[in-house]
Each structure stands twice: as C-alpha cells, then as structure tokens.
Amino acid sequence: MKIVYSRHYDIGFFGLERLHPFDSRKYSRAWRCLSREFGARLRQMHVKTDRPVTREELLRVHTEGYLELLRRPRYVAAALELPIVGRLPRVIVDHCILKPMRWGTRGSMLAVAEANKQGVAVNLSGGYHHAKPDEGQGFCVYADIALAVDDVRRHGLIGPEAHVAYIDADAHQGNGVCHTFLHDKRVFIFDIYNHTNYPCYDHVAQGRIDCHVRVHAGHTSDEYMRAMKRMLPVFFDSISHSERVELAVYNAGTDVYAGDALGNLNVTAEHVLERDLFVIDQLRQRDISVAMLLSGGYSRESYRLVFETVNALVNKYGE
Ligand SMILES: [Zn+2]
Numbered sequence: 001m002k003i004v005y006s007r008h009y010d011i012g013f014f015g016l017e018r019l020h021p022f023d024s025r026k027y028s029r030a031w032r033c034l035s036r037e038f039g040a041r042l043r044q045m046h047v048k049t050d051r052p053v054t055r056e057e058l059l060r061v062h063t064e065g066y067l068e069l070l071r072r073p074r075y076v077a078a079a080l081e082l083p084i085v086g087r088l089p090r091v092i093v094d095h096c097i098l099k100p101m102r103w104g105t106r107g108s109m110l111a112v113a114e115a116n117k118q119g120v121a122v123n124l125s126g127g128y129h130h131a132k133p134d135e136g137q138g139f140c141v142y143a144d145i146a147l148a149v150d151d152v153r154r155h156g157l158i159g160p161e162a163h164v165a166y167i168d169a170d171a172h173q174g175n176g177v178c179h180t181f182l183h184d185k186r187v188f189i190f191d192i193y194n195h196t197n198y199p200c201y202d203h204v205a206q207g208r209i210d211c212h213v214r215v216h217a218g219h220t221s222d223e224y225m226r227a228m229k230r231m232l233p234v235f236f237d238s239i240s241h242s243e244r245v246e247l248a249v250y251n252a253g254t255d256v257y258a259g260d261a262l263g264n265l266n267v268t269a270e271h272v273l274e275r276d277l278f279v280i281d282q283l284r285q286r287d288i289s290v291a292m293l294l295s296g297g298y299s300r301e302s303y304r305l306v307f308e309t310v311n312a313l314v315n316k317y318g319e
Pocket of ligand 1 (some may be wrong): 295
C-alpha cells in the first residue's frame with residue numbers, strides 16, 4: 001500500500017477557516033497523526049507528490065476557456081462559494097488556493113498509478129468530484145479523478161478498453177465526475193449521496209450514474225450502512241460481466257459524518273471507518289486495485305476520520 005502526500009496540499013489562505021467550514025489543513029493534520037502512529041514505517045509507504053499538475057495535463061480534460069476563467073478571482077470565488085476570494089489579487093488566489101489543488105490533483109494521478117501497481121493507494125487530498133471540464137463549482141476546480149484515469153490509460157498502465165469503477169460515498173452527488181465521463185462507457189459509477197443536498201438539480205449528472213443510493217437526513221447511521229452493504233456488491237456483480245474491471249477510484253468523503261457542517265447525514269465515526277473498509281475490502285476481494293481520495297469533509301473531526309481509515313488500511317494492507 002502507498003500513501004501519496006505533499007506538504008503543499010494545505011490550502012494556505014489566511015483566515016479561510018473562519019469563512020468556510022472546510023478545514024483547509026486537514027491534509028497535514030491527518031499526515032501528522034499517521035507520522036506519530038507509524039514513524040519510520042510511514043516513509044516506506046510514502047510517495048511524495050513530485051509537482052503540481054501542469055497546464056498541458058489539465059488540458060487533457062479541461063477546456064482552454066475554462067483555464068482562462070480560473071485567472072479571474074471572481075470566477076474562483078463563485079466556484080469555491082467564498083465571495084471574499086473575489087477581492088483578492090490574482091497571484092494570491094493562484095498561489096494560496098489553486099496551486100495546492102494542482103498539487104492535490106497530481107497526487108490523485110500518482111495514487112491511481114500506484115494503486116495499479118500496489119493494489120491499494122491513498123492520496124491525502126483530491127476527490128474534487130464537482131469539477132466539470134468547463135466549469136468549477138462546489139469547492140472543486142480541477143477534475144482530478146478524470147485526469148488520473150486518463151493518465152493511467154495514456155501511459156498504458158491499463159488497457160485502452162479496460163473498465164474502471166468509480167465509487168462516490170461523499171455526502172454530495174459527484175456531478176462533475178458524471179459530466180466528465182458522460183460519454184465514456186468504460187467507467188461505471190456508483191454514488192451514495194444525500195439527494196436533498198447540492199447539486200440536487202443536476203439531472204444530467206444523475207442520469208449518468210449506474211447505481212444510485214439516495215439517502216437523506218432522516219436516515220440513521222445503521223440504515224446508511226445497510227444500504228451501502230446491500231447495494232455495493234450488487235453494483236460490482238452487475239459490472240463484472242464482460243470486460244474485467246481493472247481499477248477503482250474511491251471518493252471517500254467524510255462529510256457523511258454526523259458532526260459535519262454540510263453533509264446533513266448522521267453517520268457515526270465508527271461507521272465512516274466501517275464504510276471505507278467495506279468498500280476497499282469488497283474491491284480487493286475481487287482483485288480490483290483501488291485509489292482512495294479524500295473529497296469533502298467539513299468538520300473539525302475530518303482529519304481524524306481520515307486518519308482512522310488510513311491507519312486501519314495500513315494495518316491491513318501496509319508493507
Ligand atoms: Zn461533499
């Protein structure tokens with residue numbers, strides 16, 4: 001198992017945490033917990049993100065016009081739902097907000113490549129599942145999931161027709177991923193999400209999902225877990241008929257947690273851990289490689305939930 005991480009992941013905008021429930025330093029906080037737990041052993045599993053994703057790579061999925069829009073602080077402010085960002089100079093927005101996300105995007109690319117070699121890899125960032133080829137929204141700017149899948153195909157690490165499973169357990173529907181893979185039938189999408197949350201109006205995206213599990217604030221943590229355990233194996237069995245599924249990307253949003261500011265679900269910390277292990281075990285039992293990405297998580301506990309999952313994965317799949 002490999003853990004992809006860079007100290008450049010933290011979003012360094014001074015005071016951001018006071019303006020948005022997002023913990024912009026959850027990446028380094030989770031990493032520090034792992035360092036304390038595993039010490040030198042962590043170094044053997046660590047893959048250091050080498051650089052941010054380049055413009056040339058971004059253009060494999062995003063349009064030129066969209067990358068041009070990202071030069072406008074007001075546009076970025078709208079995508080991040082942080083109006084104050086619109087009043088900052090462009091260089092600050094790029095350096096403190098967009099650049100860490102480009103590091104995170106490159107990390108997702110490395111994690112998918114490492115998963116393909118090792119079986120299991122985690123990027124301690126990424127999972128920007130609302131980003132579309134020509135539009136940023138919902139705190140997501142770069143379509144790291146599509147860029148990562150494209151990159152392993154491009155380098156011949158998986159075959160041109162190889163099937164890929166995408167499992168999205170973030171509390172919000174992964175509409176950007178659906179739009180990016182709208183006509184790519186090699187990718188199969190499972191999405192369990194709170195259907196009353198943003199982006200509930202995106203019916204085109206919902207139409208692209210191969211297996212829906214809709215939950216809402218009225219569901220208990222037990223009901224959430226039962227739905228997950230019932231439907232995920234059904235999904236895997238349904239997509240394994242013709243071409244083999246070689247790779248999976250697991251978007252492990254921790255905003256399903258009961259204490260989260262934006263997820264509006266009631267999942268306990270124990271069940272977040274159980275969910276993550278269930279998804280990854282199901283994939284490994286089917287000999288499918290999996291890259292886990294962090295995605296959303298808007299509570300002070302987000303980094304700890306991430307740590308608990310990665311800790312358990314290291315104990316099970318670590319070197
Ligand atoms: Zn979310």
